[in-house]
Amino acid sequence: MKCTDCTLLVYIPIRRIRNKRVRTLQYRFATRLSLAPVSFLDELFRLSADPSIISFAGGLPSTPLIDTEGIARAAGWVLEEDGSAALQYTTTDGYLPLREYIAERYRTRLGSRATADEIQLVNGSQQCLDIFAKIFLNPGDNLGMERPGYLGAIEAFSLYEPFISAVPLNNDGLDLAVFERVIKKGPKFFYGIPNSQNPSGVTYSQENRKAVAEILESTCTVFYEDDAFGELFFDGKPRLPVKKYLPDQTVISGSFSKIIAPGMRIGWMYAPKDILRQFNIAKQAADLHTNFFCQKILHRYLMTNDLDTHIHNIVSVYRKNCHLMCGLLDDLLPELEHTTPEGGMFLVAKLPEGLSARTVFSEGIRAKVAVLPGLPFYTDGGGDEIIRLNFSAASEDQIHEGLHRLARVIKDCQRG
């Protein structure tokens, strides 16, 4: 049967259920959906809920380090002092005092000249990926990103039907020869995570950043600097962003998810005003504005708590966890090459020749240890030889036990 009223030819099968003719509707989805990679993120959050599995697969910050009491005090204050305003609609750009706080922190931490009108609040920095792609990409446009690249970015960008060129990551940052070739193709933007990249844990050296900026300087390619982890360096020292060298040609996305609480979904885009104006139009069309209640709670929290001390506590734990994990990997699985992060929440390990990450993943689940296979971080089908390990969510005991389980799984896989 042919749909009678459509200009498109859509076949609608007829079937009989309990003697009733039932039309099975064919939904005519957009072609962009055929490009969406199979998503792993949601599956990960589900896995991390099974308490018998020690999971290094997810990307959660440490739950015990969330300052629930401090947030409760801030929430109580906001509701008492300013409740009905905080629960009402607001403007798209976001709560001005919070944007001022963010700009001020850029000025003091990085010597930037950020102002509040260069900051737009969003629902977690994942929303920056969607909106930025939306305002820049026509179908078929070029964009560049790291290889491996952040899977949430691949998911967001893919829905705008771009052609993605991937630039390998070395231990000190982007492979500059490949980067230069990719930039010659004139991509609309290049997306990278110079600080403790997800998944690799690699941090671009300062020389690498300078070289990246020099290659970009005479082009129209915007650098999209995702900075989810820049506050989480183990030595407590900030690294200068690429934006420092190319202020008008770089945007930075940031997030409170890793330093305060992910469940509030507050991130931001820090961008030149001409870009932010378009970004704001698309943000308004997307959801009017970000949760105002949480913007106010967060601002109150920041005004009445010492963020630097709080971050210092988080970093102490992550540093210890990371060193423990790297040490155990070296002891138990010396044949595994792995990155040695300077900060952040992740590292990657390269499996011994011939081992498939998918096999290690599924055997790991049977042995109650979860790792993330590399595939979703590759846009070209690669990644089955690497696994990503998260070191922020687990306790030291769990890391110890989990890596022993993992070592047994890998040895079993190698034997069999």
Next chain:
Amino acid sequence: MKCTDCTLLVYIPIRRIRNKRVRTLQYRFATRLSLAPVSFLDELFRLSADPSIISFAGGLPSTPLIDTEGIARAAGWVLEEDGSAALQYTTTDGYLPLREYIAERYRTRLGSRATADEIQLVNGSQQCLDIFAKIFLNPGDNLGMERPGYLGAIEAFSLYEPFISAVPLNNDGLDLAVFERVIKKGPKFFYGIPNSQNPSGVTYSQENRKAVAEILESTCTVFYEDDAFGELFFDGKPRLPVKKYLPDQTVISGSFSKIIAPGMRIGWMYAPKDILRQFNIAKQAADLHTNFFCQKILHRYLMTNDLDTHIHNIVSVYRKNCHLMCGLLDDLLPELEHTTPEGGMFLVAKLPEGLSARTVFSEGIRAKVAVLPGLPFYTDGGGDEIIRLNFSAASEDQIHEGLHRLARVIKDCQRG
């Protein structure tokens, strides 16, 4: 100067500032932005912040009717009982108990067979517009909507570059002859607000809904039923949705913004599972998930407060305000035709022949009364003869004073 490394020809003017050569970057935005209508929403929220202006231009629910104390109790409980979980990441679909509550309310209020796995939580129902358009529209696809149509929908849809056909609204719903012609073109979906439409305040009659469903039945066009106002009927009685007649071919978007609090940004999409699966992929790419903290607060609030009584209180005020406004319009400006809403938050009035809504708007601002000109609700340049008036946000005194100001403005404009 020509951008050296771009495949696209982009001219970069060089200018000198204080003897320094400065390159002015040309950002290469996506073509979709050229289709974005000039936005009024943000301007409205700003206007509504000027206390000397009596504003009927915005779309705010009544601030004094937000149950700040009840929400504070719920927030306190969530943070005490379950704080760190509520502040952590969660799954994209949203908090299951809240989705179950929403499904249960559809079952009891509308006799629907809704289940929790047909409900996806979003950042206010505006996000449904963006994501639904994203999963259905290729550039150049047809879609249908009401004339006048909700401006937030026009903003969201336009960014996906559709061809929009508008169907006039009569006092009892869609103009069925035009609707049938538009549906013959095979639009991917038709977007409508059958309950107390924004901007018009029109409610489709039950006969109109049935006829709409009959026209759609043999087609592949999905009906997108925006139900932001279905709980706000002055007679307290729900109307059967179009989805009742066409369950597999209709999606309903809903929102807590108008009945509890907009600042929490919690809305939902109620849709057939095959649509919701794609919707969920795009939602995850857009922002991972909706604010979990507020999902939990809202659920606790609903478990410990009587929503029906709360809605009854809201409706009592809106009904009184609406009757007051309609009565004043009839008394002070008898030459103005206006709709007479059965619920919701808005009505529209048609200005006397020859008067421009833009003029009434700008003269109104000078006289400290704001109305919304009809233009942003039209995709074809129409609407300069109508104004939208909101009756939910102002007090009775403000409605009284504001309409006297408006009457003077219109009479002054008529005199020329």
